[in-house]
Amino acid sequence: MTEHDRQKKIIDAAYQVLAEKGYDQASTKEIARVAGVAQGLIGYYFSSKDMLFAEVFRRESEKYCESLSFMKRKDEAPPTGDIIQSALNVPKSRAEENPSWVKLRYELYALGLRNPAVSGSIRDTLASKRNHLAELIESVGNLSPERSKALAPILLSVFDGLGLQKLCDEDFDYDGAYDTLAAMIGAYIRSVQTEGTARLHD
Amino acid sequence: MTEHDRQKKIIDAAYQVLAEKGYDQASTKEIARVAGVAQGLIGYYFSSKDMLFAEVFRRESEKYCESLSFMKRKDEAPPTGDIIQSALNVPKSRAEENPSWVKLRYELYALGLRNPAVSGSIRDTLASKRNHLAELIESVGNLSPERSKALAPILLSVFDGLGLQKLCDEDFDYDGAYDTLAAMIGAYIRSVQTEGTARLHD
DNA sequence: GTCTATAGTGTGATAGAC
DNA sequence: GTCTATCACACTATAGAC
Numbered sequence: 001m002t003e004h005d006r007q008k009k010i011i012d013a014a015y016q017v018l019a020e021k022g023y024d025q026a027s028t029k030e031i032a033r034v035a036g037v038a039q040g041l042i043g044y045y046f047s048s049k050d051m052l053f054a055e056v057f058r059r060e061s062e063k064y065c066e067s068l069s070f071m072k073r074k075d076e077a078p079p080t081g082d083i084i085q086s087a088l089n090v091p092k093s094r095a096e097e098n099p100s101w102v103k104l105r106y107e108l109y110a111l112g113l114r115n116p117a118v119s120g121s122i123r124d125t126l127a128s129k130r131n132h133l134a135e136l137i138e139s140v141g142n143l144s145p146e147r148s149k150a151l152a153p154i155l156l157s158v159f160d161g162l163g164l165q166k167l168c169d170e171d172f173d174y175d176g177a178y179d180t181l182a183a184m185i186g187a188y189i190r191s192v193q194t195e196g197t198a199r200l201h202d
Numbered sequence: 203m204t205e206h207d208r209q210k211k212i213i214d215a216a217y218q219v220l221a222e223k224g225y226d227q228a229s230t231k232e233i234a235r236v237a238g239v240a241q242g243l244i245g246y247y248f249s250s251k252d253m254l255f256a257e258v259f260r261r262e263s264e265k266y267c268e269s270l271s272f273m274k275r276k277d278e279a280p281p282t283g284d285i286i287q288s289a290l291n292v293p294k295s296r297a298e299e300n301p302s303w304v305k306l307r308y309e310l311y312a313l314g315l316r317n318p319a320v321s322g323s324i325r326d327t328l329a330s331k332r333n334h335l336a337e338l339i340e341s342v343g344n345l346s347p348e349r350s351k352a353l354a355p356i357l358l359s360v361f362d363g364l365g366l367q368k369l370c371d372e373d374f375d376y377d378g379a380y381d382t383l384a385a386m387i388g389a390y391i392r393s394v395q396t397e398g399t400a401r402l403h404d
Numbered sequence: 405g406t407c408t409a410t411a412g413t414g415t416g417a418t419a420g421a422c
Numbered sequence: 423g424t425c426t427a428t429c430a431c432a433c434t435a436t437a438g439a440c
Contacts, residue, residue, distance in 0.1 A: 006423080006424080021316065022312065022313075022315070022316025022317065023225060023226065023312065023316070024225065024226065024316070025316070027414075027415065027416085028415080028416060028417085029414080029415080029416090037424080037425090038424065038425045038426070039416090039417095039425095039426095040417085040418075040419095040424080040425065040426075040427090041423080041424060041425075042416090042417095043416080043417055043418065044423070044424075048416080048417085049415095049416065049417095102315070103312075103315045103316065106308065106311050106312045106315055107312050107315075107316070109308050109312070109366055110224065110225065110305075110308045110309050110311070110312040111224075112370060113224070113304070113305045113308055113309075113366070113369060113370070114223065114224025114225070114226070114227070114305065114309070115224065119370060122370055123370045123371045126366075126367060126370055126371065127371060127374075130367075147382070149375075149378075150375065150378045150379055150381070150382040151382055151386075153363070153364060153367050153374070153375075153379045154360055154363075154364070154379055154382060154383055154386070156363060156367075157359050157360045157362065157363020157364055157366075157367070158356055158359045158360060158363070160359065160363055161355070161356075161358060161359020161360070161362055161363055162355060162356070162359055164311055164315070164328075164359075165328060165332075165355050165358075165359070167315060168314060168315070168321060168324050168325045168328055169325045169328065169329060172329075172355070173351075173352065173355075176351075176352045177352055177355045177356055179352070180349070180352040180353055180356060180390075181356055183390060183393070183394075184353075184356070184386050184387070184389070184390040185386070186393075187386070187389040187390045187392070187393035188382075188385060188386040188389045188390070190389070190393070191385070191388075191389035191392070191393075192385075208405080208406080229432075229433060229434085230433080230434065230435090231432080231433075231434090239406080239407090240406060240407050240408075241407095241408095241434090242406080242407065242408075242409090242435085242436075242437095243405080243406060243407075244434095244435095245434080245435055245436070246405070246406075250434085250435085251433095251434070251435095
């Protein structure tokens with residue numbers, strides 16, 4: 001059990017250092033210092049620095065999916081504007097309250113694109129995120145599985161992208177962007193529901 | 203003029219190496235090799251490696267904005283679904299045909315978030331992209347300046363995010379996501395226009 | 405303006421004691 | 423399983439010749 005304890009400390013430290021200092025400053029030495037272990041131990045648990053970061057991404061993704069379990073609805077009625085807004089408020093406020101999360105995500109995306117050894121790991125975790133998000137859209141938005149599945153990657157992109165713009169630019173109108181996003185989602189849901197209704201009258 | 207020639211060669215090489223090999227492999231040595239100049243010359247033109255990359259971002263952003271000059275419409279009518287689809291086809295196919303562009307963008311975003319010395323540069327170029335995109339939305343989508351300005355950061359996010367997912371995952375349904383995006387935009391435009399029309403009848 | 409050469413630093417990985 | 427110690431390497435930045 002101590003085995004996993006030390007390993008977990010390393011992963012937590014890697015998470016923290018990567019999010020705060022960025023990839024090039026996140027040396028194994030610094031991670032070991034933060035974790036309170038010997039630098040050599042990192043090589044014992046992980047085949048390379050990037051593989052350690054791949055594991056960080058996997059864990060981060062798990063937490064992300066858990067955090068998405070907001071507001072599961074059983075309601076069969078289409079969501080009101082308020083319901084959409086308050087559901088969106090979860091990712092919205094997360095980026096505001098925890099900016100290092102956003103930084104970490106971008107470090108990991110860049111890492112996944114550049115290092116073939118970790119890109120598989122990134123692919124799997126992104127797919128997992130999409131699936132979790134699709135389930136939630138299906139539940140909250142009262143959309144078909146197909147439409148929910150197609151909407152998920154769009155929302156995933158927007159959450160990250162707006163977080164980035166907010167983080168880079170204090171003057172960025174983050175609230176306005178989320179309001180517009182809510183309006184778009186609402187309009188889309190109404191439009192596909194009208195379509196469905198129209199078909200009933202054929 | 204030879205002065206700018208060498209400088210440009212360095213920037214072009216930095217672009218290429220950063221996009222292909224990623225930040226940690228993009229050493230000044232490698233960039234100099236690709237540019238065909240002495241490694242020491244990089245220090246003459248740029249105060250640091252990251253500042254060179256900041257300049258790369260600025261140029262990339264210029265090209266991005268130019269490439270967005272697709273389909274300027276003078277039409278005052280709301281766009282049809284076909285018009286929206288074909289406008290979206292520009293960013294969509296760009297990510298497909300030029301994947302290293304997407305990789306570069308993510309490297310630069312990560313760099314901007316981690317290095318305070320370049321974050322200002324990233325902020326400015328992102329703001330510039332938003333403004334260009336907003337103008338185009340106003341023209342193509344026939345939306346008010348305010349709504350166009352709020353929609354721009356969302357589309358900016360989606361273009362990047364879908365490109366990332368496409369690049370990471372061969373099985374990702376890129377086409378389906380863009381179709382849904384087009385439907386969302388169409389529904390949104392119709393919904394705000396209905397609203398506008400309703401107001402006319404007050 | 406461009407080059408060569410190098411100083412100085414810090415890295416990731418690993419061998420071997422415990 | 424964890425540590426210490428160290429290796430061999432690559433890097434950035436810069437000084438100085440031309």
